[in-house]
Amino acid sequence: MTLLARATDESGLSRRLSALDRVVELGADRLDPAVLATAGALSGKAAERLRLGAEHTVVALAGTTGSGKSSLFNALVGVDVAATGLRRPVTSTAQAAVWNPDGAAPLLDWLGVKRRHHLGDEGADALSGLVLLDLPDVDSVQVDHRLEVDRLVKLVDLLVWVVDPQKYADSALHDRYLQPLRTHADITVVAFNQIDRVPPARRDEVLADLRGLLEREGLGGVPVLPVSARTSDGLPALRTRLADAVAAHEASVRRLNADLRALADELGPTCGPSATPAVERADRAAVVGALTEASGADAVALAVARTHRSRTRAATGWPMTRWLARVRPSAATRLGLPGARLSPGEAEDELVRTALPGPSAVQQARVDTALRNLVDRTTAGLPQPWPSVLTRAATGRRDQLPDLLDRAVAGADLGLGRRPRWWGVVRLLQNVLALVAVAGVGWLLGLFLLDWFRLPEPPLPDVDVWEWRIPVPTGMLLGGVLVGLVLGFLSARLGALGARRQAAKARKRIRARVEQVATDAVLEPVSAELSARSELCAAISQLRGRR
Structure with a gap:
């Protein structure tokens, strides 16, 4: 049994995907067409992602303008792959860095990511099998940039939201992404970048404020990692988090389970608290x-x-x-x-x-x-x-x-x-x-x-x-x-x-x-x-x- 098959079986994903197919079948002419389309798309996505296997784990770095995503991306990769600078937006399209890229091409084709950086057969690296994406800004002034983010956020296995001291409470990030994805806490990490710009005496206060904000949004269990792409502070902890996800080969299964929970929450009002009556x-x-x-x-x-x-x-x-x-x-x-x-x-x-x-x-x-x-x-x-x-x-x-x-x-x-x-x-x-x-x-x-x-x-x-x-x-x-x-x-x-x-x-x-x-x-x-x-x-x- 493959790692993916075992993880799928242990998490009950197979049974839940069968339930999803039943929802799509029974929902015709009964459910809202938009919700039914979401369910159908999720069913297709699950089948395709499972077909592509769990040998590679897709992690996306996403955040607002100026949060330092590209700098953090370069720091994790070890070379300057992504362009950085003051002119915004810097990242216009998603790009990928692939550790041990053998067999990753079909996955990247499915993701629709054309810009790829292969790190060779660095199999000894703990990140072997990682596909790291640098996404455009979620608040970009370019509509096609935001659409690209929306598309990939629905496909990746693990989401790393990069925030900075100035915009960690930005509503564009919280209202549009974090709060709607509260069912995806298992596959969500928040990287508080540029922590070196916060005075040491205030770091705990700022981090506590961010954690409180996340808790009010239903994301209280999401890890918040203070990092600095410039000084490499906290970078080992983030690498360890990514390495653990890659080694477990479960991120894709967890992502699909989270998507199913989100769909169940959306469909919940359809059933309501009442039991199904019968004709008297x-x-x-x-x-x-x-x-x-x-x-x-x-x-x-x-x-x-x-x-x-x-x-x-x-x-x-x-x-x-x-x-x-x-x-x-x-x-x-x-x-x-x-x-x-x-x-x-x-x-x-x-x-x-x-x-x-x-x-x-x-x-x-x-x-x-x-x-x-x-x-x-x-x-x-x-x-x-x-x-x-x-x-x-x-x-x-x-x-x-x-x-x-x-x-x-x-x-x-x-x-x-x-x-x-x-x-x-x-x-x-x-x-x-x-x-x-x-x-x-x-x-x-x-x-x-x-x-x-x-x-x-x-x-x-x-x-x-x-x-x-x-x-x-x-x-x-x-x-x-x-x-x-x-x-x-x-x-x-x-x-x-x-x-x-x-x-x-x-x-x-x-x-x-x-x-x-x-x-x-x-x-x-x-x-x-x-x-x-x-x-x-x-x-x-x-x-x-x-x-």
Whole structure:
């Protein structure tokens, strides 16, 4: 295992980089684009820096105008590489000094540093493997100089901020760099240059003032080293600090860990203190109920009941009058409901649309209210962007809901294609009674014709009914008609009971299909966003090194 791989594994960087990739993946369309771009850039930077290995440690000397960066750079290198002078700015572009430059070229190419000074194979030097950069002034009047500093500050492994007695509290340095990089204390050193210009009696006071300033900025643990590039005071201590960083081969890993902590701090408000909520059962029921009403389930149930009653009359009524039930189309047929024209056993087709009117303004308002209440209660206490994200998830298919609801109704099994078995029994009885009545009419008609032509009449049988003696043909006529009408009336009452059951079943089946629409179009997207929030916040927590 290489030094870099071991350091990466021991620090948990691999796990945190996996969490970073998860943040980038889940952050699409959820996180602020600028923050997401930062996360994506950090992911790319980490992959590239780890690929380049830990054989070289990149240290940058950065500071304000006149702090003596270039002089300190020359003192550490041992030769005058960087130009120094009173004319500002002296350093116009970054330059590098490389101890043992073997294999450092790809790293310098990635850094974009073209000015390079190789110190040869001075492998015995404790600084072997060090890449020391001299950066332009952070407060340079040249914009491109400041942009160069900003770019390299994000890439180097260790930052040495060079300050001087006159400008150690300069806001250009503290407000723009030190304070925003308070999460990078592990890879930060402050070199108090030109300490020889401070009277010995005041040195402790000035250094204490600088340390207090850093502590208030969250950098209390950052080492402050008093040095002098002119007299070499404190230079060995700074060299030792750099040598330790080079020998540990961990500066690049520490830098990436610090970047991840900084990103986690930036993303922290996205999660907030609240735990991820879930869709409550009451909110789910409210959404399903509003969509069921908007689907026209009540109108469908009423049409199913009316159709069942009319079909009962058509199937079981008195044959002489039941044809009237077939003259007008049924309520189900007028609404184009599934099963209204189907033959038994024929399948439903969701592609066929009904003739139901769309949701009314009141029904649509109730749907909107249910969706709004769902989002409000689910996002209570959650920071942005979650209220906006969940609103988009809940209402993203709002315009498609009328069509989806119509499909749900069109594909529902409303039971209109089924005929109760007792209809056939009653129908047979009614036909028999009708034949009896017709036979009675024919018999009586025959007797009338015999009497008309003065022909002898055959004997006429009769039956006793209570106290009356009724001729058989008359009894056949009256019995067939009266019993048929009574049977039709009873069948109609029984059909009304069946109609109520059929309507209840139809509404239940429509609600089940509408519930699936609600799940697919509203509830599942909301739940998916809540799940994404939970995963995203867990990944952000892992960026800080927490499991």
